[in-house]
Amino acid sequence: MWTYLWQNFLADTKVQNYIANKISKIYEKNNLEAIIEIGPGRWAITKKIHQISKNFCVIEKDSSMKEHLEKFLFKEQIIFADILNESVEKKLKEKKINPKKTLIVGNLPYYITSPIFRKFFGNWKQEFFGGFFMIQDEVGEKIKTDSKKKSFLWWLVNYAYDVIYQKTVWAKSFNPVPKVKSCLVEFKIKNEKTDLDFNKLLEFLDLYAPFSRKTLWAIEKILEKQNKKIFQTPEKLKKHRLENLSWENIKNITNIKS
Numbered sequence: 001m002w003t004y005l006w007q008n009f010l011a012d013t014k015v016q017n018y019i020a021n022k023i024s025k026i027y028e029k030n031n032l033e034a035i036i037e038i039g040p041g042r043w044a045i046t047k048k049i050h051q052i053s054k055n056f057c058v059i060e061k062d063s064s065m066k067e068h069l070e071k072f073l074f075k076e077q078i079i080f081a082d083i084l085n086e087s088v089e090k091k092l093k094e095k096k097i098n099p100k101k102t103l104i105v106g107n108l109p110y111y112i113t114s115p116i117f118r119k120f121f122g123n124w125k126q127e128f129f130g131g132f133f134m135i136q137d138e139v140g141e142k143i144k145t146d147s148k149k150k151s152f153l154w155w156l157v158n159y160a161y162d163v164i165y166q167k168t169v170w171a172k173s174f175n176p177v178p179k180v181k182s183c184l185v186e187f188k189i190k191n192e193k194t195d196l197d198f199n200k201l202l203e204f205l206d207l208y209a210p211f212s213r214k215t216l217w218a219i220e221k222i223l224e225k226q227n228k229k230i231f232q233t234p235e236k237l238k239k240h241r242l243e244n245l246s247w248e249n250i251k252n253i254t255n256i257k258s
Helices: 013-029 063-069 088-094 110-121 137-143 152-157 198-211 216-225 247-255
Strands: 008-010 034-038 056-060 078-080 102-107 130-136 161-169 182-189
Touching: 013 102, 013 130, 013 161, 013 182, 056 063, 063 078, 110 130, 110 137, 110 152, 130 137, 130 161, 137 152, 137 161, 137 182, 152 198, 198 216, 198 247
Parallel strands: 034 056, 034 102, 056 078, 102 130
Antiparallel strands: 130 182, 161 182
C-alpha cells in the first residue's frame, strides 16, 4: 500500500516513478517470475508496475477496494486476505511459480512492518528472492545491513538477506503531509548466508534481546536470577552489548555449551 499509516498518500510523481523503475530493474536484471504487491491502497504504484510481470498480483485486506482494482486488474490477480494469515508460498507453488523468483513489494505502515518482514524474510528458509518497500525512515535506519546498532529485527532479516537503504522519502511527498519521513529499502537474498544455526540465533535473541541496552555480562546476571538458561559468553565479549556483536561473535557464544 503506497500510503502512510492509511491516511497519507504518496503524491510525488518523481518518487512514484523512482519506485516503479527500481522494481522493474530488479525484476528484469534477476529474471524473476512474479511480483506480489502488499496493499495497493489508491493504486498509484500498482498502475505503474502491474504490467512488469505476467504473474503480478496484489494482496489487499479491504474488500471494498474490489470494484476499483478490477478496473485494471483481472480478478485472479487480486487476493482479498490478511497478509499475515495468507500462505503466499503455497499459492505460488500451486501456480508452479518459484517463490525464490518472486519479488514482494509494498508500503508498510509502522505497526505492521515488523510482522511482515518476519513472515517473508525473518527466517532461515530464504523462500523469496527479495523485496522493495516504503517504510518509516526510523525503521529503515535500524534494519539496513550497515546499521551500526543491531536490533532484534535486524538480526532476523539480515540472516538471509542484505537490506539496502535506497532513498529517503520526505514528508512533503505525501498528501496530507505526515509528521515523519519515510524511506525505500531493498531486500536482496544473500548468495552465502552465515553458517550460524538459525534456531540457536533465535534462542539467543529471545533471551538476550529484551535487555539489549545492557552488557552481556549484566544480562547473564539477570537471567541467572530468573533461573533462565544462559550462554557462556567468552570473557572478551562480556562487556559488549547485543547491538555491537558480529555474526561470528554470536556463533562463538551459541556454540559453547552452558
